[in-house]
Amino acid sequence: MTTEQKQLILGTVPVLREHGVALTSHFYQRMFTHNPELKHIFNMGNQKNNKQQQALAMAVLAYAEHIEDPSVLLPVVNSIGHKHTSLDIRPAHYAIVGQHLIASIGEVLGDAATPELLEAWAAAYAQLAGLMSGHEQKLYDVQTNQRGGWSGWRPFTIKRKVQESEEITSFYLYPTDGGEVSKYLPGQYISLRLFLPELNLLQPRQYSISCAPNHEYYRISVKRERKPQHADGMISNRLHDYIHEGDNLELTAPAGTFVLKEEEFAGPKVFISGGVGQTPLMAMLESLVSKDHSGSPITWIHGCRSEAVHAFKDRIAELGAINNQVKRHIFYENVQSGLDNAHLGMVDLEQIEEDVLLDNAAYYICGPSPFITKHYNYLREKGVTMDAIHFEEFGPASLQFS
Structure with missing residues (x-):
C-alpha cells in the first residue's frame, strides 16, 4: 500500500467508529443475497442477534486504526485464524468477502466513496486477506502434519451420550473411520455441523472439548438452549433430542x-467459570490432575443457578480426591446445597479471597461476557497483571481490556 492509501484508510476511522455496524450489516445482507451458499458456513444465530455484525465492525475498525503497522494485530489475527480453520475457510472465501465488502463501502458511503478511497480499501483488504490466509495455511499444516490429524470436515460417530445435568449433555465422539484423533491443547474447541430442516441449511457451531487430551475421542458437553426455535438454540436442541448414540456428524480439527499455559505459568491455577463456561476448564483441570501436578495449588470456582443444573459436580469431587491440592468453591444462585464448599448467591471472589489471590497464579475465566468482565476487573483491582488472566467469551469476541 502507498502512503497516500494508508492516509485515506485512516481518514475513514471516524466513520467506522460511528457507522461500522451499519456497514457490516449491509455487507452481510449483500453477500448472502448474492452468495446464499455461504449461509452454510456462517452461524446464522449470530447473524440474527447482531453479534457477528458487531464483531466484524470492531475488526474492520481495528485494522483501519493500525493500517500503518498491522503487525500489532497479530494476536487477533491468530485468534480469528483459529476460528476460520475451524470453519474450513479457504482463500476462495476471502475473494468473495472482499468483493462484497468493497462494494458495500461504496454503497454505504455514497458520494464520499471516491474511486481513490475504494482503491485504497481494495489494497488494504488484499493485504489483510494475504496476511490471514497465509497464517491460516500454517494452522492447517499443523493440523494435518500430526498424528491423527486432518483438515476440513471429518465424519465422527457418537458412541456415548451422557446427561450431566438437567441442561447439559456430553457427547463422546470417535472417528467413523476407526482412526485416531489429533491431540489438542486443553481449552481448545472443535466445530461440528448439522443440517437444520427449519432453516434448510447446514449450520456449524463451536463446542469446547471438555476432557483431557487423548488419541481416541473428543468429548463435548452441550447446554440445551431455552429457545429451541431461535437460531441460537436449534443446534443444541437437535443434539439433545434427535442425535443419538450411533449417529454420525462432521467435525473439524481442534482449534x-x-x-492451558503450563510452561509460561507453572505456579497455582485458578479456574473461574459460570454455567456451561466450565467446559474448556474441565479439560484443563483433568489434564493437570492426570499429570499429578500435586505441588501447585488449584482453585476451582464455579457458579450456576442450582445443583440440578450443575454438571460435573461428581467428577470435580473425584478429581479433588485424586489431587488434594484442588480446592472447590461452588456458588448456587437459588438453592443452598449440602455440597462441601457451596455458597449461596452469585460468584463472589471476595468471599474466598484467600484461595483466589495466590502468588504467581494464572487465572482462567470462562462464562458470559458480564461474568468475565466482573471477575477480570476484580482481579486487576487486586493487582493481578493482565498477562496472568486468560479468558474466553463464547461466540464472536466483543470484550477488550487494557
Missing part, C-alpha cells in the same frame, strides 16, 4: 487460543 482455539484459550489454552
